Amino acid sequence: xxxxxxxxxxxxxxxxxxxxxxxxxxxxxxxxxxxxxxxxxxxxxxxxxxxxxxxxxxxxxxxxxxxxxxxxxxxxxxxxxxxxxxxxxxxxxxxxxxxxxxxxxxxxxxxxxxxxxxxxxxxxxxxxxxxxxxxxxxxxxxxxxxxxxxxxxxxxxxxxxxxxxxxxxxxxxxxxxxxxxxxxxxxxxxxxxxxxxxxxxxxxxxxxxxxxxxxxxxxxxxxxxxxxxxxxxxxxxxxxxxxxxxxxxxxxxxxxxxxxxxxxxxxxxxxxxxxxxxxxxxxxxxxxxxxxxxxxxxxxxxxxxxxxxxxxxxxxxxxxxxxxxxxxxxxxxxxxxxxxxxxxxxxxxxxxxxxxxxxxxxxxxxxxxxxxxxxxxxxxxxxxxxxxxxxxxxxxxxxxxxxxxxxxxxxxxxxxxxxxxxxxxxxxxxxxxxxxxxxxxxxxxxxxxxxxxxxxxxxxxxxxxxxxxxxxxxxxxxxxxxxxxxxxxxxxxxxxxxxxxxxxxxxxxxxxxxxx
Amino acid sequence: xxxxxxxxxxxxxxxxxxxxxxxxxxxxxxxxxxxxxxxxxxxxxxxxxxxxxxxxxxxxxxxxxxxxxxxxxxxxxxxxxxxxxxxxxxxxxxxxxxxxxxxxxxxxxxxxxxxxxxxxxxxxxxxxxxxxxxxxxxxxxxxxxxxxxxxxxxxxxxxxxxxxxxxxxxxxxxxxxxxxxxxxxxxxxxxxxxxxxxxxxxxxxxxxxxxxxxxxxxxxxxxxxxxxxxxxxxxxxxxxxxxxxxxxxxxxxxxxxxxxxxxxxxxxxxxxxxxxxxxxxxxxxxxxxxxxxxxxxxxxxxxxxxxxxxxxxxxxxxxxxxxxxxxxxxxxxxxxxxxxxxxxxx
Numbered sequence: 001x002x003x004x005x006x007x008x009x010x011x012x013x014x015x016x017x018x019x020x021x022x023x024x025x026x027x028x029x030x031x032x033x034x035x036x037x038x039x040x041x042x043x044x045x046x047x048x049x050x051x052x053x054x055x056x057x058x059x060x061x062x063x064x065x066x067x068x069x070x071x072x073x074x075x076x077x078x079x080x081x082x083x084x085x086x087x088x089x090x091x092x093x094x095x096x097x098x099x100x101x102x103x104x105x106x107x108x109x110x111x112x113x114x115x116x117x118x119x120x121x122x123x124x125x126x127x128x129x130x131x132x133x134x135x136x137x138x139x140x141x142x143x144x145x146x147x148x149x150x151x152x153x154x155x156x157x158x159x160x161x162x163x164x165x166x167x168x169x170x171x172x173x174x175x176x177x178x179x180x181x182x183x184x185x186x187x188x189x190x191x192x193x194x195x196x197x198x199x200x201x202x203x204x205x206x207x208x209x210x211x212x213x214x215x216x217x218x219x220x221x222x223x224x225x226x227x228x229x230x231x232x233x234x235x236x237x238x239x240x241x242x243x244x245x246x247x248x249x250x251x252x253x254x255x256x257x258x259x260x261x262x263x264x265x266x267x268x269x270x271x272x273x274x275x276x277x278x279x280x281x282x283x284x285x286x287x288x289x290x291x292x293x294x295x296x297x298x299x300x301x302x303x304x305x306x307x308x309x310x311x312x313x314x315x316x317x318x319x320x321x322x323x324x325x326x327x328x329x330x331x332x333x334x335x336x337x338x339x340x341x342x343x344x345x346x347x348x349x350x351x352x353x354x355x356x357x358x359x360x361x362x363x364x365x366x367x368x369x370x371x372x373x374x375x376x377x378x379x380x381x382x383x384x385x386x387x388x389x390x391x392x393x394x395x396x397x398x399x400x401x402x403x404x405x406x407x408x409x410x411x412x413x414x415x416x417x418x419x420x421x422x423x424x425x426x427x428x429x430x431x432x433x434x435x436x437x438x439x440x441x442x443x444x445x446x447x448x449x450x451x452x453x454x455x456x457x458x459x460x461x462x463x464x465x466x467x468x469x470x471x472x473x474x475x476x477x478x479x480x481x482x483x484x485x486x487x488x489x490x491x492x493x494x495x496x497x498x499x500x501x502x503x504x505x506x507x508x509x510x511x512x513x514x515x516x
Numbered sequence: 517x518x519x520x521x522x523x524x525x526x527x528x529x530x531x532x533x534x535x536x537x538x539x540x541x542x543x544x545x546x547x548x549x550x551x552x553x554x555x556x557x558x559x560x561x562x563x564x565x566x567x568x569x570x571x572x573x574x575x576x577x578x579x580x581x582x583x584x585x586x587x588x589x590x591x592x593x594x595x596x597x598x599x600x601x602x603x604x605x606x607x608x609x610x611x612x613x614x615x616x617x618x619x620x621x622x623x624x625x626x627x628x629x630x631x632x633x634x635x636x637x638x639x640x641x642x643x644x645x646x647x648x649x650x651x652x653x654x655x656x657x658x659x660x661x662x663x664x665x666x667x668x669x670x671x672x673x674x675x676x677x678x679x680x681x682x683x684x685x686x687x688x689x690x691x692x693x694x695x696x697x698x699x700x701x702x703x704x705x706x707x708x709x710x711x712x713x714x715x716x717x718x719x720x721x722x723x724x725x726x727x728x729x730x731x732x733x734x735x736x737x738x739x740x741x742x743x744x745x746x747x748x749x750x751x752x753x754x755x756x757x758x759x760x761x762x763x764x765x766x767x768x769x770x771x772x773x774x775x776x777x778x779x780x781x782x783x784x785x786x787x788x789x790x791x792x793x794x795x796x797x798x799x800x801x802x803x804x805x806x807x808x809x810x811x812x813x814x815x816x817x818x819x820x821x822x823x824x825x826x827x828x829x830x831x832x833x834x835x836x837x838x839x840x841x842x843x844x845x846x847x848x849x850x851x852x853x854x855x856x857x858x859x860x861x862x
Contacts, residue, residue: 092844093844093845094839094844095839096836096839096840098839099836099837099838099839100836102835102836103832103834103836106638107638107639108835109618109619109639109835110619110835110838111619122844123842123843123844124842124843151620151621152621153621182639
């Protein structure tokens with residue numbers, strides 16, 4: 001349970017109000033979720049209540065009309081029954097019951113008129129409307145209920161025509177019974193008001209529920225805000241609040257972000273420490289080498305110093321390369337990369353930098369891997385590949401044969417491609433294979449910075465792939481970058497840059513390298 | 517004032533025009549309140565005086581009619597030009613005629629809190645202010661060794677079985693001339709199959725018909741008549757108090773109770789004064805004044821014994837009363853009544 005909030009107003013908590021919010025100072029006060037939802041819900045409720053009220057009003061009117069129309073109809077029927085043709089003539093005996101029925105609406109005025117088909121009033125209130133003109137003979141339509149005005153008041157009128165057959169002809173008698181609308185208005189208003197009360201209660205309850213609901217819904221946000229606000233700047237530990245399911249994802253995302261931020265910060269810190277240490281060590285090495293000493297002739301000392309400086313430069317380059325790879329992984333710039341072309345360019349770069357004549361370099365694309373592409377960063381991938389080739393040259397024997405091979409494979413059940421750099425060197429002992437992937441770990445002192453494999457591993461990871469180190473069948477080491485393959489989008493390999501579909505086996509014979 | 521009333525005095529059926537110029541009219545120009553009423557002025561005098569004392573700014577002009585003529589006069593007034601002399605309050609004991617006038621929209625709605633029983637008010641326009649039973653009266657000496665009838669059935673049998681005693685010595689209202697008499701007769705007809713038999717019996721016995729309760733009281737008290745059926749109980753009770761020669765009897769099958777009612781016409785020239793008067797009639801003070809007047813019974817009155825009270829049947833003010841005002845129905849009813857009463861005509 002969260003601690004009580006001081007003055008939890010409609011604008012999201014008093015605690016926040018004392019803190020200047022950059023967002024708030026830039027563009028006025030930020031909008032209030034609570035107020036917006038309350039306003040929206042109020043509007044919605046108002047519309048619903050209005051619509052229901054209209055319906056209720058109509059229903060009330062209809063119910064009241066139906067009720068009192070029955071009374072009116074009953075009275076009309078009672079009067080009809082007492083109209084008869086007798087041998088003495090037409091007999092009209094308006095019954096007491098008709099008026100007693102009408103008196104069920106006790107305060108309403110009552111009118112009636114009985115007329116013959118020529119419109120002459122036989123009895124009742126002369127001038128009561130509804131009986132002129134009489135309907136065509138035979139058009140019996142029962143008792144018709146209409147609205148009218150009479151005697152200065154609105155009236156409900158029941159009009160009916162009675163056919164009294166005689167030996168010679170049919171006598172038609174019209175009966176109009178009218179009643180003022182006091183009782184039905186009372187009933188309508190009563191029904192309407194009694195219906196409105198629960199409607200209003202529901203609306204009020206709904207608004208209250210919305211207010212409460214919004215407060216409850218944004219409580220996790222308030223808790224998260226307070227948690228984060230209370231932290232020391234360096235505190236990147238996960239949030240400890242127990243979020244409801246709905247904000248679970250948010251808390252998860254924040255925690256994940258904090259974990260990555262923490263990891264990245266830790267990496268950066270240790271990297272900076274490592275870099276500082278390495279560079280300092282390397283520069284000390286240069287300095288001590290160049291210290292005047294009697295034990296070594298100056299020429300030899302100079303050569304050694306130059307070698308030291310060269311290593312330091314290499315180290316610096318590698319450090320920058322590593323930093324670049326990491327940076328690019330953080331800000332991926334992804335394009336489709338043709339791996340065979342990548343191989344070729346990397347090889348050209350390597351040859352341009354100079355490779356001893358004794359080392360043979362080869363490129364092989366296995367069947368099934370021709371035209372293989374990955375989605376990724378070509379610069380980072382080339383850097384990784386270059387480092388692997390560098391490593392092979394650096395740690396292999398003088399007559400090394402280095403083969404770049406592209407092979408189809410799988411990673412996590414998905415189609416992948418292996419970028420293999422195989423050498424004929426001594427390989428790496430099984431126990432060291434994990435360690436050499438770390439920064440500044442190297443097997444021997446051949447001038448390596450200890451960063452090459454780390455860079456390759458970082459690139460593999462950045463491309464959702466892996467870096468494998470394994471022993472080659474012919475002896476030596478195979479460094480394999482396993483990268484998930486790009487999904488082919490209806491392209492046939494033959495269309496790609498005019499490359500031949502057959503496996504390409506290009507071989508650069510020993511000695512030929514480095515001259516191009 | 518009398519010259520202005522001359523026209524009204526000439527009107528048929530105008531029994532009495534009375535102008536009560538009341539004491540207490542001071543410098544202020546008093547407001548004239550015209551009351552047209554089918555009630556003996558004697559029965560209401562105390563009430564009018566009490567009202568005048570409480571409202572010195574109102575000057576009451578009281579004109580007395582019989583019920584049928586009052587209804588006609590009010591209808592005439594409704595059609596009369598605005599400057600004609602027209603009533604501000606209409607009071608009648610003929611509930612059906614009053615309801616008819618109000619139903620035709622002649623009454624103004626009054627802002628008077630419902631007073632009295634439910635049956636004695638209609639629409640907030642017509643206000644009953646008395647509850648008067650309908651009774652029979654009999655000559656005490658003539659019934660010294662006879663038992664009184666308990667029901668209309670017994671009354672009919674009694675008269676039929678002894679024509680030599682009752683012949684031409686029974687009386688009732690002339691329902692053609694008296695509106696309230698017509699109402700009593702039609703209410704009887706609406707309530708029981710015995711009424712036809714009773715009417716026939718009365719006709720066969722050569723019953724005499726009267727315009728007013730007071731005349732019947734006189735005839736019964738004097739002994740010229742044995743009994744009179746359907747008289748206004750409040751008048752009879754008041755008269756019997758000072759006259760031992762006759763007594764009031766309530767039949768126990770049912771006793772009609774009607775309300776004398778008042779309304780203010782829409783055209784009232786002094787509507788405020790009129791409303792104050794009607795409000796006074798149904799107020800506690802007004803009801804007390806009516807009771808003190810001794811002739812009328814207030815709404816809460818308990819007339820008769822417990823049995824009579826149990827059989828009280830109030831005549832509800834409302835559209836139900838309109839039935840027998842139907843032209844055809846009324847003509848037929850009167851025709852049949854006339855036939856019954858002409859059987860034994862000499």
